[in-house]
Amino acid sequence: MKNLCIAAGLAAASFGFASGAQAWQPTKPVEFVVTSGPGGGTDNFARVVQSIITKHKLFDQPIVVVNKGGGSGAEGFIHGKAGKGDPHRVVFGTNNAYLLPYVAKLGYKYSDLTPVAALALDEFIIWVNGSAPYNDAKSYIDAVKAKPGTFRMAGSQSKDTDQTLTSMIQIATGAKWIYVPFQGGGAAAVQLAGAHVDSNTNNPNENVGQWKAGQVKPLCVFSPNRLAKSEPVFEGKGWGDIPTCKEAGLPLETFQMPRTVWLPAEVPADAVAFYADIMEKVSKTPEWQEFVTRTAQTGRFMTGKEFTDFIAKDDAANAKVFEAEGWVVK
Amino acid sequence: MDNVASLMHGFSVALTTHHVLLMMAGVLLGILVGVLPGLGAPNGVSLLLPLTFSMDPVSAIILLTSLYWGALFGGSTTSILFNIPGEPSSVATTFDGHPMAKQGRATEALSFAFLSAGFGAMAGVILITLLSGWVANFALKFSSPEYFAVYFMTFASFIGLGGASPLKAIVSMGIGFALASIGMDSVSGNVRLTFEFDALLGGVSFLIAVIGLFGIGELLLTMEEGLKFDGVQAKVRIGDVLRTAAKLPRYWLALLRSSIIGIWMGITPGGPTAASFMSYAMAKRSSRHPAKFGKGEPEGVISPETADHAAGSAAMLPMLALGIPGSATAAVMMGGLMIWGLNPGPTLFTERPDFVWGLIASMYLGNVVAVIVVLATVPLFASILRIPFAIIGPIIVAICFIGAFTVAAKPFDIWLALAFGIVGYVFKKLDYPIAPLVLAMVIGDKAEDAFRQSMIFSQGSLSIFWSNPLVSTLMAIGLILLLLPLVGPVARRLRGRTAARTV
Amino acid sequence: MITRFWAESATAVATMVFGLVIVKGALEFGIGWDSSGPQPGAFPFYTGLLVALASLGTLAITIGKRFAGSGGLQEISLDGEQFRRVAAFFLPLLGFVLLSVTLGMYVATILYLVFAMRFQGGYGWLPSLATAIGAAAFFYLALEKFFQIGLLKGPLEPLLGL
Numbered sequence: 001m002k003n004l005c006i007a008a009g010l011a012a013a014s015f016g017f018a019s020g021a022q023a024w025q026p027t028k029p030v031e032f033v034v035t036s037g038p039g040g041g042t043d044n045f046a047r048v049v050q051s052i053i054t055k056h057k058l059f060d061q062p063i064v065v066v067n068k069g070g071g072s073g074a075e076g077f078i079h080g081k082a083g084k085g086d087p088h089r090v091v092f093g094t095n096n097a098y099l100l101p102y103v104a105k106l107g108y109k110y111s112d113l114t115p116v117a118a119l120a121l122d123e124f125i126i127w128v129n130g131s132a133p134y135n136d137a138k139s140y141i142d143a144v145k146a147k148p149g150t151f152r153m154a155g156s157q158s159k160d161t162d163q164t165l166t167s168m169i170q171i172a173t174g175a176k177w178i179y180v181p182f183q184g185g186g187a188a189a190v191q192l193a194g195a196h197v198d199s200n201t202n203n204p205n206e207n208v209g210q211w212k213a214g215q216v217k218p219l220c221v222f223s224p225n226r227l228a229k230s231e232p233v234f235e236g237k238g239w240g241d242i243p244t245c246k247e248a249g250l251p252l253e254t255f256q257m258p259r260t261v262w263l264p265a266e267v268p269a270d271a272v273a274f275y276a277d278i279m280e281k282v283s284k285t286p287e288w289q290e291f292v293t294r295t296a297q298t299g300r301f302m303t304g305k306e307f308t309d310f311i312a313k314d315d316a317a318n319a320k321v322f323e324a325e326g327w328v329v330k
Numbered sequence: 331m332d333n334v335a336s337l338m339h340g341f342s343v344a345l346t347t348h349h350v351l352l353m354m355a356g357v358l359l360g361i362l363v364g365v366l367p368g369l370g371a372p373n374g375v376s377l378l379l380p381l382t383f384s385m386d387p388v389s390a391i392i393l394l395t396s397l398y399w400g401a402l403f404g405g406s407t408t409s410i411l412f413n414i415p416g417e418p419s420s421v422a423t424t425f426d427g428h429p430m431a432k433q434g435r436a437t438e439a440l441s442f443a444f445l446s447a448g449f450g451a452m453a454g455v456i457l458i459t460l461l462s463g464w465v466a467n468f469a470l471k472f473s474s475p476e477y478f479a480v481y482f483m484t485f486a487s488f489i490g491l492g493g494a495s496p497l498k499a500i501v502s503m504g505i506g507f508a509l510a511s512i513g514m515d516s517v518s519g520n521v522r523l524t525f526e527f528d529a530l531l532g533g534v535s536f537l538i539a540v541i542g543l544f545g546i547g548e549l550l551l552t553m554e555e556g557l558k559f560d561g562v563q564a565k566v567r568i569g570d571v572l573r574t575a576a577k578l579p580r581y582w583l584a585l586l587r588s589s590i591i592g593i594w595m596g597i598t599p600g601g602p603t604a605a606s607f608m609s610y611a612m613a614k615r616s617s618r619h620p621a622k623f624g625k626g627e628p629e630g631v632i633s634p635e636t637a638d639h640a641a642g643s644a645a646m647l648p649m650l651a652l653g654i655p656g657s658a659t660a661a662v663m664m665g666g667l668m669i670w671g672l673n674p675g676p677t678l679f680t681e682r683p684d685f686v687w688g689l690i691a692s693m694y695l696g697n698v699v700a701v702i703v704v705l706a707t708v709p710l711f712a713s714i715l716r717i718p719f720a721i722i723g724p725i726i727v728a729i730c731f732i733g734a735f736t737v738a739a740k741p742f743d744i745w746l747a748l749a750f751g752i753v754g755y756v757f758k759k760l761d762y763p764i765a766p767l768v769l770a771m772v773i774g775d776k777a778e779d780a781f782r783q784s785m786i787f788s789q790g791s792l793s794i795f796w797s798n799p800l801v802s803t804l805m806a807i808g809l810i811l812l813l814l815p816l817v818g819p820v821a822r823r824l825r826g827r828t829a830a831r832t833v
Numbered sequence: 834m835i836t837r838f839w840a841e842s843a844t845a846v847a848t849m850v851f852g853l854v855i856v857k858g859a860l861e862f863g864i865g866w867d868s869s870g871p872q873p874g875a876f877p878f879y880t881g882l883l884v885a886l887a888s889l890g891t892l893a894i895t896i897g898k899r900f901a902g903s904g905g906l907q908e909i910s911l912d913g914e915q916f917r918r919v920a921a922f923f924l925p926l927l928g929f930v931l932l933s934v935t936l937g938m939y940v941a942t943i944l945y946l947v948f949a950m951r952f953q954g955g956y957g958w959l960p961s962l963a964t965a966i967g968a969a970a971f972f973y974l975a976l977e978k979f980f981q982i983g984l985l986k987g988p989l990e991p992l993l994g995l
Binding site (some may be wrong): 043048068105179182188289 | 344369372373375380384469470471473513514515516520528531532533624652653654658661663664665668669671673674675676677681738779787789
């Protein structure tokens with residue numbers, strides 16, 4: 001117990017803010033439940049957090065990472081639900097935590113989880129093939145509108161973020177694509193590079209390899225502000241040079257995916273505060289900053305009311321699309 | 331010959347004491363995870379991933395790939411000795427490898443497996459060295475219809491292979507397809523066939539099926555026959571390993587054919603498991619005495635092993651150059667690449683030559699290290715068989731169920747493994763072929779996805795499978811493979827008749 | 834004991850039921866062909882149907898052969914001796930599974946190995962206990978400690994402080 005206090009104290013000291021006396025501490029190994037398969041975006045997220053916690057000894061108990069990616073991650077959330085009241089089971093996800101129950105008949109509800117924090121927002125960009133004749137979002141959308149239902153949009157999975165965003169663009173602009181669901185963003189990137197589809201809405205990290213080679217090019221990013229300036233990626237252009245979709249004249253401003261952390265329902269409030277505190281410390285480490293920059297995500301730590309407000313807003317925006325598309329299961 | 335120069339540079343990066351030690355550590359750990367069924371290479375790699383965050387990327391990837399090679403070798407060991415495929419890709423090795431072990435030829439089977447696997451891996455790496463740019467461009471031509479055609483080819487090569495009742499083969503394959511479609515359907519976003527049962531959300535793992543059907547099913551059958559691993563108490567001599575090595579060149583045709591199949595399946599999305607099945611099927615089909623297959627024919631060990639490792643190493647290329655993982659393990663390594671700050675893509679080769687060529691050089695070295703290490707363990711593993719069955723039998727049972735649990739940490743999987751064990755026992759007793767079930771489980775859902783994606787592309791028109799020269803060629807080869815067993819016997823009869831007339 | 838006829842028939846009925854269950858599960862989704870190809874239920878529906886029909890075929894052939902008196906269906910598929918041997922192996926195995934999900938996998942491994950070696954293999958208590966505890970300790974160190982994979986645990990491990 002003494003060691004633990006010292007470690008916690010050191011950790012707090014090394015980050016330059018006092019965390020005060022911790023009311024709750026993990027008393028056995030902590031399980032990190034990853035709601036994606038090994039190698040997925042959520043998997044990388046959880047493992048980076050794990051490595052930072054271990055490296056900076058933010059807590060003393062060992063961390064065990066388990067992948068439960070079945071049913072688009074539902075398996076992991078159901079596993080979280082089964083740990084009701086157990087604060088040693090931390091679930092990592094995206095907005096799928098509260099959106100999955102809309103579109104599929106599943107054995108858990110949003111209320112089975114306790115929100116802890118979000119650490120970053122992953123961005124979405126409209127990409128077209130590198131040799132496509134479009135250089136801005138407007139001209140591409142106009143071309144799609146001119147020939148409705150002949151352009152192909154690739155994305156990861158069905159009724160998930162990519163298809164939701166595609167629907168949002170369709171509703172906002174009146175364009176119409178054939179949406180082709182692939183296993184993941186990597187496959188969607190390669191399909192676009194090989195010109196088998198006309199565009200995709202991949203996260204920056206999923207297409208950067210192809211962009212570097214000039215096989216794909218970005219048109220606009222669905223973010224309120226431009227992405228952080230970066231090293232040039234291709235032909236002198238970097239992430240910060242991509243216009244926002246608002247700038248590009250699309251009537252759709254924001255679409256971002258939060259990287260979220262959850263606990264089961266009915267855990268002590270102290271435990272939630274403990275993990276929120278840990279996650280805040282993680283988000284301030286140089287390793288985390290580096291990870292966020294490298295994957296071109298937007299680092300944004302949210303907890304408490306700010307986080308629940310974000311969820312409520314994101315939930316409402318997505319639910320509207322699900323209703324309009326008739327994806328909601330009764 | 332830029333690539334050769336780069337490779338030499340790669341060797342200078344990879345050939346340090348530190349890296350060679352990492353390779354040995356990786357291989358040994360890999361053998362351990364490979365030997366335990368359920369705990370496969372993907373798990374092993376993801377468990378070691380956090381360790382690598384503080385390493386430089388070259389050392390990290392050397393450790394992870396060496397673990398992968400080790401796991402592939404370890405998986406074959408248990409396939410041969412106990413009929414338990416430690417890795418999905420070593421299922422086909424059980425068909426002839428285990429019968430060989432039962433006949434007291436365990437050392438021979440293991441040596442054949444390891445040496446041919448090393449050969450296959452080398453073939454894969456040489457391809458990466460020489461043709462990386464060309465292959466990456468070729469792989470870009472693949473879209474859903476081509477993917478479907480590749481899966482279709484694999485099925486076609488396997489159908490009509492066994493001598494079992496066609497109805498029973500259909501039942502077996504259909505069950506495999508049905509099991510593969512349980513869980514999330516990525517094309518429609520629906521959860522299918524779970525019957526509101528949460529444990530089925532993630533689908534039925536192929537690993538669980540294999541542990542039950544092969545491992546436990548085989549044990550039950552062994553008990554019934556009262557054999558208790560008779561004949562496996564053969565003496566183990568180092569000389570046997572060398573003698574087997576001397577016999578290997580005789581199988582040059584099988585080695586070559588299997589390498590080509592393996593490389594092909596590694597760079598297209600077939601993957602190592604499908605490669606080993608297809609290679610086994612082609613070996614049996616082209617053999618002059620197909621009846622020997624399944625009864626301890628060395629070619630039945632050499633073919634799947636060569637193809638498995640050729641595919642495993644060739645799959646590194648699409649991973650590095652395109653960011654498409656050619657196997658489950660490659661998917662985990664790709665996650666690692668991103669965490670280390672490397673983005674797979676066509677420019678990785680020019681941007682980070684140290685990393686890419688260091689990795690490729692380490693694949694040469696790592697496989698040599700792996701072959702030496704595993705060959706040294708052959709006597710050890712073969713002598714496990716001398717432990718009396720009353721001890722080793724129950725330990726295998728415990729390993730099977732513990733392995734089943736480690737796949738996804740689900741208690742339900744333990745029951746599932748038991749159920750598959752009973753199915754495996756009954757099916758073997760009543761001559762239902764099990765291979766079609768396993769193959770359908772491995773690529774059934776992928777084939778379905780590719781088919782339905784193709785239909786979305788074409789908006790419901792089947793003509794998409796004949797829409798360009800590449801996909802047409804693949805489909806035509808598939809159809810030929812499918813129809814050959816029907817034509818073959820007729821042709822043989824005709825030939826037999828003319829022969830009879832001349833006599 | 835069990836003749837080949839009954840074994841064949843029972844298996845065919847079982848696979849037929851499996852096929853029909855899949856068919857029923859698939860009917861929840863569309864099984865037709867719309868503008869974007871086959872609907873989600875189509876593949877499972879037809880594979881389920883195929884399994885059921887092929888099973889029916891096997892059943893018909895088996896019964897047909899039975900009345901024709903051919904195909905060796907009267908052969909004993911599992912005689913008393915074989916049945917005893919399989920049961921002697923299968924029942925402890927079932928016990929192991931039951932213990933695993935109730936008492937945890939470590940306890941189950943120890944009890945199962947001791948039972949199999951001491952009472953079925955005829956070894957003494959000492960080698961039996963040593964092997965069983967050694968195996969469990971190996972699994973614990975390799976999985977729990979080294980690979981950090983937790984096995985299923987029961988009520989006993991916390992008492993030992995593991």
